[in-house]
Amino acid sequence: MSAKNQGNTFRLEVLKARGNGVLTSIDNISPDTTIAELKKRVAQQKSQLYPDRQSYRAEPTGKSVKDTQKLSELNVDKTKKIYFKDLGPQIGWSTVFVAEYAGPLFMYLLFYIRPSFIYGSSAGSKPMHFAAHLGAACWTFHYAKRILETLFVHRFSHSTMPLFNLFKNCSYYWGFTALVSYFVNHPKYTPPSFGYAQIYLGLAIFILNEIGNLSIHLLLRDLRPAGTNQRRIPYPNKNPLTNLFHLVSCPNYTYEIGSWLGFSLMTQTLTALLFTFAGTVQMTIWAKQKHRAYKKDFPDKYPKQRKAIIPFLI
Known part of the structure; x- marks a missing residue:
């Protein structure tokens, strides 16, 4: 707490963004909080509302504010009010990613290793x-x-996501796995x-x-130090495959699409191509969001020639 605001504490009303009810009040809070x-502090009063479940905004319909922002920066020390949104039950990003990826790994192998379980007893004897x-x-x-990568490479900007995402993501990946593997491993393939x-x-x-x-x-x-939410503009390093950063903001998605195009060409199945198309649509949405965020965070420095995901196009 700065010396300027040490004696300038106030009572803060935490209001519900929906319904206009009062969630709680916090006494003796500093503008520097x-x-x-x-x-x-809210979690101390409402134990079920652990920090990852809470979201705040300065206005009822405003945007969520960052954890690093101070109350004084949001003018909350003047209004004496802040608006709370319950994000619902949360689950760790790593847990969701491992679950949504482990399913496709084992499910595909079930179709491949034990075709008789899926297609009938005669399928196991066919080459x-x-x-x-x-x-x-x-x-x-x-x-x-x-x-x-989830366990040893990725560094997430947020530690959790809504629990519902576990079921949504697993349904998507597991469902498409069943669809793709059924036809690629079919005896009449x-x-x-x-x-x-x-x-x-x-x-x-695919390999490239x-x-x-x-x-x-x-x-x-x-690019992101461990344990931080620091954002920097990504640029290519000595690895020539990172030069795609010269053209797009999210080359990881570009390469992901390329992998599944290669898989679709290699197996020549409509379901694999459908999976590729669905993934392309979703990754394009994510890439556009990240591209806009980069340009917003670095308005003067961000490379203007970059597209979001498809060089020169999108």
């Missing part, structure tokens, strides 16, 4: 095409990589039209983009 500190074997290897590699040339081309595209995706994730990890 941050939102993060306010969350802890699988080379493309189906490669499909299982690529799918397994991708989701094993994602789990390892039709191999790619252009044979091994198409298979190896798709495999090469997987390495590119990992390269971007490692660069982004090094």
Whole structure:
């Protein structure tokens, strides 16, 4: 607390953003109090509202404020009011990511290793095409990589997300896994039209983009010091695969799309292409949001030639 505000405490009313009711009141709070500190004080009074579940805004319909902002910066020391929103039950990002990635890893292998469980007893005796074997290897590699990145590479700006996201994300990934693996591992699977040339081309595209995706994730990890929410403009490093940052804000998504395009080409299944399309739509939405955030946070310094996800287009 600054010397200027040591004796300038006040009583703060914490109002519900919806319903206009009073959640609680905080006595003897300083204008220098941050939102993060306010969350802890509210949690002391309302134990079920742990800090990660709380969101605040200066106006009932305003935007959520950052944990680092002080009450004085929001003019709350003048209004003596702040508005609370309950984010609902929360769950750790890492927990959600591991759950949503572990499902596809094991579910796909069930279709691949035990086809008789899915297609009938006769399916186990029928040979699988080379493309189906490669499909299982690529799918397994991708989701094993994602789990390892979640545990050892990613640094999340927020520690939790709404519990509902666990069910939503798992439904998406697990559902598409069942759809894709059912047809790639089916006894009546039709191999790619252009044979091994198409298979190896798709495999090469997949591998290159997987390495590119990992390269971007490692660069982004090094960009944010552990335990902080610090944001900096990402630029390429010595790894040539990171040069895509010259063209787009989210090259990790660009490479992700490339991986699944390669997988779709290699296996030549409509369901894999549908999965790629759905992922492209979702990642484009995320990329545009991140692109706007970069330009807002660094209005004068952010490279103007960058697009969000597709070079020169989007």
